[in-house]
Amino acid sequence: MIQLSNVSKTFFTQKKEVTALKDVSLHVKKGEIFGVIGYSGAGKSTLIRCVNLLERPTDGTVTVNGVELTSLPSGKLKEMRKKIGMIFQGFHLLKTATVYENIAIPLRLSGVPKSEIHQRVEKYLSIVGLQDKHDSYPSQLSGGQKQRVAIARTLAHEPEVLLSDEATSALDPETTEAILQLLLKINEELGITILLITHEMNVIQRICDRVAVMENGEIVETGDLLQVFSAPQHETTKKFVNSLFHQPLSQSLVEESKKTGPIVTLSFVGTASGEPALALVSKQFDVYPNILSGNVTQLKNQLYGKLIVHLQGSEEETKKAVQFLNERGVRVEGANVHVFENQPIS
Ligand SMILES: Nc1ncnc2c1ncn2[C@@H]1O[C@H](COP(=O)(O)OP(=O)(O)OP(=O)(O)O)[C@@H](O)[C@H]1O
Secondary structure (H helix, E strand, C coil), X not given: CEEEEEEEEEEECCCCEEEEEEEEEEEECCCCXXXXXECCCCCHHHHHHHHCCCCCCCEEEEEECCEEHHHCCHHXXXXXXXXXXXXXXXXXXXXXXXXXXXXXXXXXXXXXXHHHHHHHHHHHHHHCCCHHHCCCCHXXXXXXXXXXXXXXXXXXXXXXXXXXXXXXXXXXXXXXXXXXXXXXXXXXXXXXXXXXXXXXXXXXXXXXXXXXXXXXXXXXXXXXXXXXXXXXXXXXXXXHHHXXXXXXXXXXXXXXXXXXXXXXXXXXXXXXXXXXXXXXXXXXXXXXXXXXXEEEEECCCCEEEEEEEEEECCHHHHHHHHHHHHHCCCEEXXXXXXXXXXXXXX
């Protein structure tokens, strides 16, 4: 649906050149929710703005729904852009217009017939759950409601693709969750392909099918959600994933525990394979598992757990216990434990 091929973008300022994207290739499939995550300055905004050519790549091609945008004349590009909606962190609503007019004015400007405008405004206000806010002004709405209006305004153009540029970054956790659920609904019920950028792992975790991790203008890792969570390869990906799971432990606890058995990381999909398997370990072997940190979290469609566990027991017995856990689909690795003051200890 969206194909970026060898896209590079260099900004030339008076003082210096900044290469924001370096030879980025990315494929977003029709109907999926694809998330790009990275720290500040990684190049995420530049990347998403290249998809609808708000930024024109210095090199490479951008193709949306089979049409190569980078080679289109400006008239045709304008037409294609109507199929690509975009929402932003800052909502960009007209302060002096009502909710209704915020949606209707852009429709008028893009030539939608008068008879259809009212119907579309009603339809999309209802989809975002704001049918009772027609006559409110943006200043009378909460942040979450403003984002809903911005989403309705975008959907009213009936796009095939929705680009989300940090759409939940200005919202509190509860409102973020509600907006993420709305994006899921839009994806599932209207069949709109979504490409989003974020610096928050929980956004990726809650709604994305696939994810790319960016650093210094490059994509350093891409994969399915579960694959990236369960076996992150790149250091940056590991940092994002660990930020959700690992609490630092006290050095004395780690040192003390290690005297009587290994500290391991267990990861598993679904609750069935995690803690119950651990309970069986203590029944079947002369091993006492003690959970030191971690949690079970909801990925888009499934539960995923990661626990740091001390396996108290002899080398022979703990080896058997690890094999037993592996056979039950629990992945066991040597733990990369973080102690207070952020000193990793191995
Ligand atoms: N218009 C511009 N002119 C010059 N440099 C720019 C411009 N836009 C972005 N950059 C630079 O390109 C690099 C990538 O910026 P970009 O905004 O794409 O990153 P980001 O990952 O979205 O970061 P953030 O999350 O902080 O917005 C940065 O070094 C930034 O300073």
